[in-house]
Structures are given as structure tokens and as C-alpha cells.
Amino acid sequence: MEKSIQTKNITVKVFRFNGDTDVLPYYKEYKLEVSQEDVVLDVLNRIKWEHSGSLSYRRSCRHGICGSCAVKVNNKGVLACKERVFDLIDLFGDELVIDPLNKQRVIKDLVIDKKDFWDKYDAVQPYLVADVEEEPEKENLVTPDEVEKIADADYCIQCGACYYSCPVIEVNPEFIGPAAFAKAYRFTSDNRDDAKIERLETVSQMGSGVWDCVKCFECAQVCPKDVNPIDKITRLHQQTFQEGVAESNVATRHAVGFKHSIEQHGFLDEGGLVFYSEGPLGMVQHIPEAVNMFKNGKIPMPWNLPKSKNLEEIKKIVKISSTAKF
Amino acid sequence: MAKKLRYALYTGCTAKESTPELLKSTLAVAEKLGIELDIIEEASCCGASHLQDFDDHLSLVLNARNLCYAESREAPMVTLCNTCQLNVSMTKNRLDFDNKLKDRVNQDLSEVGLEYKGVSDVKHFLYAILEDYGLENLKKKIVKPLKNFNVAPFYGCHNIRPSSLHGKNNGGENPYVPNSLDQLIEACGGKPVDYEEKNKCCGFHADLQAPETANKLSGNALTGAVDADADFMVTPCPLCHLNLDVKQKKAGEAVGREVNIPVLHLPQVIGLALGIEPEKLGLNHHVVKAVYF
Ligand code: SF4
Ligand code: SF4
Ligand code: FES
Numbered sequence: 001m002e003k004s005i006q007t008k009n010i011t012v013k014v015f016r017f018n019g020d021t022d023v024l025p026y027y028k029e030y031k032l033e034v035s036q037e038d039v040v041l042d043v044l045n046r047i048k049w050e051h052s053g054s055l056s057y058r059r060s061c062r063h064g065i066c067g068s069c070a071v072k073v074n075n076k077g078v079l080a081c082k083e084r085v086f087d088l089i090d091l092f093g094d095e096l097v098i099d100p101l102n103k104q105r106v107i108k109d110l111v112i113d114k115k116d117f118w119d120k121y122d123a124v125q126p127y128l129v130a131d132v133e134e135e136p137e138k139e140n141l142v143t144p145d146e147v148e149k150i151a152d153a154d155y156c157i158q159c160g161a162c163y164y165s166c167p168v169i170e171v172n173p174e175f176i177g178p179a180a181f182a183k184a185y186r187f188t189s190d191n192r193d194d195a196k197i198e199r200l201e202t203v204s205q206m207g208s209g210v211w212d213c214v215k216c217f218e219c220a221q222v223c224p225k226d227v228n229p230i231d232k233i234t235r236l237h238q239q240t241f242q243e244g245v246a247e248s249n250v251a252t253r254h255a256v257g258f259k260h261s262i263e264q265h266g267f268l269d270e271g272g273l274v275f276y277s278e279g280p281l282g283m284v285q286h287i288p289e290a291v292n293m294f295k296n297g298k299i300p301m302p303w304n305l306p307k308s309k310n311l312e313e314i315k316k317i318v319k320i321s322s323t324a325k326f
Numbered sequence: 327m328a329k330k331l332r333y334a335l336y337t338g339c340t341a342k343e344s345t346p347e348l349l350k351s352t353l354a355v356a357e358k359l360g361i362e363l364d365i366i367e368e369a370s371c372c373g374a375s376h377l378q379d380f381d382d383h384l385s386l387v388l389n390a391r392n393l394c395y396a397e398s399r400e401a402p403m404v405t406l407c408n409t410c411q412l413n414v415s416m417t418k419n420r421l422d423f424d425n426k427l428k429d430r431v432n433q434d435l436s437e438v439g440l441e442y443k444g445v446s447d448v449k450h451f452l453y454a455i456l457e458d459y460g461l462e463n464l465k466k467k468i469v470k471p472l473k474n475f476n477v478a479p480f481y482g483c484h485n486i487r488p489s490s491l492h493g494k495n496n497g498g499e500n501p502y503v504p505n506s507l508d509q510l511i512e513a514c515g516g517k518p519v520d521y522e523e524k525n526k527c528c529g530f531h532a533d534l535q536a537p538e539t540a541n542k543l544s545g546n547a548l549t550g551a552v553d554a555d556a557d558f559m560v561t562p563c564p565l566c567h568l569n570l571d572v573k574q575k576k577a578g579e580a581v582g583r584e585v586n587i588p589v590l591h592l593p594q595v596i597g598l599a600l601g602i603e604p605e606k607l608g609l610n611h612h613v614v615k616a617v618y619f
Contacts, residue, residue: 076502300343308369
């Protein structure tokens with residue numbers, strides 16, 4: 001008996017731009033029949049082989065391991081060689097729009113210049129820093145538990161899907177970005193590495209470092225290898241406190257301030273938290289907003305501040321469950 | 327509906343402080359719909375996705391403790407803030423899948439006579455209405471449809487991403503094309519408008535240390551909604567609300583535009599359509615006034 005292969009008809013709009021001939025980029029539309037076996041790369045290959053030999057895109061391994069084929073389909077970052085077209089049809093319907101990861105950095109069609117990505121990747125020293133003897137007498141043992149700590153961070157294939165989905169990258173070109181942070185964590189959590197402190201100092205710089213992440217979870221959502229970069233960012237935050245690298249600034253005081261506020265009120269003392277984080281001078285910049293908030297009944301008076309019932313219990317929990325110092 | 331819906335309400339801090347109108351309107355809507363909300367007055371702050379950067383264990387224990395008080399009420403927990411929803415469900419997820427971690431947390435909780443069991447679900451009010459109460463039931467109660475209003479849904483990150491965490495409590499919302507709020511706006515008689523930023527970040531969590539970033543992200547969202555011809559925006563998250571409403575002027579300036587668009591909380595929109603008076607929904611608390619109502 002013949003195996004029946006289910007197929008669907010789709011319309012694919014592909015971003016096209018050739019700097020030599022085009023003034024502006026445009027979308028070219030192709031109609032294709034796809035089967036449940038097809039991944040996005042099959043679609044691109046067929047367009048190139050059957051419709052338009054000039055279409056440019058990156059691919060190499062076709063096995064989800066080289067990281068070269070990432071593109072966006074209907075704004076979702078995907079590895080072209082891994083993402084099934086049928087899954088995309090489930091999400092978006094039968095019209096798919098294929099874009100480069102970043103339209104501002106296009107070299108040709110779907111091929112972009114990833115220099116910014118690689119520069120930041122280099123900034124965290126993406127390699128083991130250790131004095132390794134050339135002829136070691138014994139093995140350098142790493143326990144399974146230690147491997148588990150870094151395993152998912154180590155699965156990163158530098159495809160850039162997270163980096164070019166990160167909203168902070170779009171507005172702050174200094175921001176190191178999710179992939180490089182995950183890589184930094186991969187080494188700060190490797191007990192053979194000697195550059196932990198240096199790395200933590202790099203990633204905790206204000207303006208470029210982990211404190212500038214807005215915690216949007218785009219990176220966790222998009223990553224085709226489940227690296228979960230925002231989780232690694234959280235752990236880097238924790239490590240900067242554990243290793244005494246965290247300096248006292250508005251961001252660190254803000255994180256720590258939650259503990260104090262919870263200890264005192266159970267709930268947040270929002271005004272008190274901003275004051276603790278900013279200090280009296282920094283507070284000045286918030287005055288216009290505070291006045292506006294006050295006028296609209298958004299700032300409770302100190303005697304009206306909500307307090308939790310069972311506050312004593314919360315105080316006790318804060319005492320016995322605290323594990324970090326600052 | 328066969329059974330009366332009953333939840334343990336975790337208000338979070340913001341609904342008790344800088345967005346009092348959120349709590350007020352939630353309670354008014356619940357009353358009107360006959361949903362019982364039992365406020366967890368014993369609760370503490372969830373850490374707002376900042377505490378765990380400093381002390382992960384403390385954050386876990388505090389959130390587990392809050393869940394204990396939903397469990398003792400034998401009710402699912404309902405949240406009013408996307409970030410509360412994220413922190414509580416992340417805690418729940420970690421404890422439910424890691425017995426060693428759960429034991430460690432329970433050891434601390436036992437000192438105050440509590441035990442986290444993992445028997446209460448947690449969902450945001452938006453999805454309680456959508457999934458449990460049901461849009462069809464809601465539609466039957468609409469007496470003042472928001473006719474002729476273009477409404478811009480602003481989803482907020484922590485209800486929709488990561489979908490691996492939220493999927494089972496948000497009706498499997500597609501984070502790239504979310505539509506729950508769109509549906510709700512339609513059920514209330516309004517017209518949802520589409521714009522690129524509706525599922526993007528408002529930048530709230532970097533407000534203090536990176537105000538330029540936060541203002542630009544909020545500014546993009548606001549201008550996106552304005553350019554899509556929205557009369558007002560609606561969000562299920564009070565933190566997004568603070569950035570989009572209280573900081574609207576600065577956010578507009580950051581993207582070189584003067585913006586003036588009211589931003590409503592989700593239960594305010596439902597409440598208006600249910601015919602609840604605007605004062606009871608706290609519309610007077612907004613910085614940018616919703617002059618239409
Ligand atoms: S969570 Fe942080 S690093 Fe990840 S995409 Fe969002 S802003 Fe970027
Ligand atoms: S973290 Fe994931 S999305 Fe980011 S570069 Fe690595 S593999 Fe790609
Ligand atoms: S071609 Fe190598 S990851 Fe897709």
C-alpha cells in the first residue's frame with residue numbers, strides 16, 4: 001500500500017534585496033505545495049532551484065548545528081533547517097513571510113552581516129581561560145553535577161535568533177545581548193575556568209551588561225536549542241552578588257531593596273524602594289511623575305501603606321530563607 | 327455555568343498601591359459576574375522579577391508561601407499582574423518538577439507551620455475570564471458595548487512568554503500572534519486594532535537603571551497604537567500600565583512624538599461594557615484621562 005503524504009498549498013513572501021540593482025527591498029511571492037516533512041530550508045531551496053536562482057541565504061549543516069540558517073518567519077526567529085513548515089502553518093496560517101534576522105543589516109536577501117553579534121560574543125572571551133599543562137599527569141575531572149549546570153548554556157550554536165529578537169539590542173547598541181551572556185555563564189560556571197571574576201565584571205557593566213536586560217523573555221521563547229538565555233542572565237546576576245563583584249548602584253540596590261521592603265511591610269513600599277535605589281539626589285528626577293501620581297491617588301500615605309496580614313511570619317521567612325548578602 | 331467560580335486573589339503590590347484602580351475595577355467586575363474572589367491578605371510581594379536576581383532561594387520560599395495560602399483556601403490562585411503571574415508560576419513549575427528543591431523549600435516553610443503541596447493552579451484574571459467564565463457567557467452580560475471604539479491591546483511579556491511555562495494556563499496563547507485580548511475587546515463590543523508592538527516589551531524592568539531603553543520601548547508601543555488609529559489602549563499588566571500611562575510624556579519624548587492616549591486596565595474595559603459606572607472602576611486615577619467615559 002502506498003503511504004499517503006499529506007500536503008498543503010502555501011504562499012511564501014520572501015524578503016529580497018540586492019544592493020547592486022535594487023533601490024529598495026521588496027517581497028517576492030511564491031506559491032508552493034509543501035508536505036509534512038518539509039522544513040523552511042526545503043522551501044528556500046525549492047525557491048532557489050525552481051524559481052529564482054539568485055535568492056541568497058545561509059545554510060551549511062542542515063542538521064541544526066552550524067547555526068548559519070536562522071531567519072524570521074512571520075516575525076518568529078527560526079532555524080530554517082529545523083522548523084517544520086506544517087508547524088508554522090498551525091501558528092500563522094497558509095501565508096508565510098520570510099525575513100532576514102535583521103533588516104538593517106542585510107547584505108543580500110536573507111544574508112545579514114553578523115559582525116555586531118560576533119564582536120559582542122568575543123567581548124566575553126568565549127573560550128576556557130586556564131593554565132592547562134601540556135602533558136597533564138592526571139585527568140581534569142568535572143563531575144556530572146557540574147556539567148549539568150552548564151549543559152544547556154553549552155548547546156548554543158550562535159545562530160543569533162535571540163540576539164536579533166532582543167528589543168534592547170534595537171535601542172541600545174552597546175547591550176551585549178542574550179547569546180553572549182549565556183556564553184559568559186557557560187564559563188563562569190565551569191570550575192576549570194580562571195577568568196570568572198573578569199567575566200562577571202564585563203557582564204555587570206552598566207549600559208552594556210545584564211542590568212540593562214528588560215526581562216522580556218523573547219530570547220527564551222525564540223531559542224531553537226533551549227538555551228534559555230534569560231535564565232542564564234538571572235544566574236549571572238546572582239553570581240555577581242555571590243562573588244562580591246556587584247557594585248552598589250541603582251540596579252543592585254533595587255534588587256536588594258525588595259528584600260528590605262518585604263521584610264518591613266510584606267508588600268512593597270514603592271516610594272521607599274525607589275528612594276533606597278536612587279538615593280536622595282537620584283530621587284529628584286522622579287519628582288514630576290511623583291507629583292502626577294500623587295494628584296491621581298496613586299501614592300498611598302505612609303499610614304495607609306498596605307501591610308501583609310501575618311507580617312511576623314514573613315519576617316521570620318526572610319530571616320531563615322535568606323541566602324545572599326550585600 | 328454550572329458552578330460558581332471561586333478564586334484566591336493574589337493582588338500583588340501594584341494593585342494595592344500605584345494602580346489602586348486595578349483592584350477596584352477587578353472587584354467590581356467580579357461582583358457583577360458573580361465570581362468569588364477571596365483576597366489573600368497574608369501574601370507578600372512576589373519579588374517582581376528582581377528579588378531572585380539577588381536571592382533565588384528567598385524568592386522561591388516567599389512565592390511558595392503565597393501559594394500555600396491559595397491551597398489552604400482550596401481554590402486556584404488568580405493574579406492581576408503579568409509579572410506576579412510569571413513569578414508565581416515559575417516557582418510552581420520549579421517546585422512541582424523538582425522534589426529535592428520542593429523539600430528544601432518546605433523545610434523552611436515548616437518553620438512557620440506551612441507546607442507547599444502543589445494543588446492550586448495559578449492563572450491571570452484575563453485567562454480566568456476567557457477560559458473559565460467564557461466569552462459567550464460574558465457577551466450575554468454586556469449592556470454597554472464599546473461601539474465605535476478602536477482599542478489597542480497591549481499584552482505585556484510575562485503572560486505570554488515563555489509559552490512553555492504559560493501554555494497550559496493561558497489557553498495556549500501564541501506569543502507571536504496573541505489574540506486573547508483581541509477577543510475580549512470584541513466581546514465587549516470594541517474593535518481591536520493591530521499594530522506591531524502589541525506583544526512587545528514596555529521596558530518596565532529596566533526603568534530605574536536604563537530609563538532611555540524603557541522610555542523608547544514604551545514610546546514605540548504608544549506611537550504604534552496611535553498610528554493604528556486606536557482611541558485607547560488596554561493592558562492586563564499594571565506595570566505596563568505605569569510605563570504607558572504615568573510615564574507617557576517621557577516615553578513620547580524618547581521617540582520624538584507628543585502622545586496622548588488613555589491606557590485602560592483590562593477589568594476597566596470589561597467593567598465599562600458591563601455598565602459599571604466609571605468612578606467605580608477608578609478611571610479618575612489615570613494620568614492620561616479616558617475622557618470618553
Ligand atoms: S530577556 Fe533580556 S536578553 Fe532576553 S531578549 Fe529580553 S531584553 Fe534581551
Ligand atoms: S542562545 Fe539560542 S537563539 Fe541565541 S544564539 Fe544561541 S542557539 Fe541561537
Ligand atoms: S543549516 Fe546548520 S543550523 Fe541550519
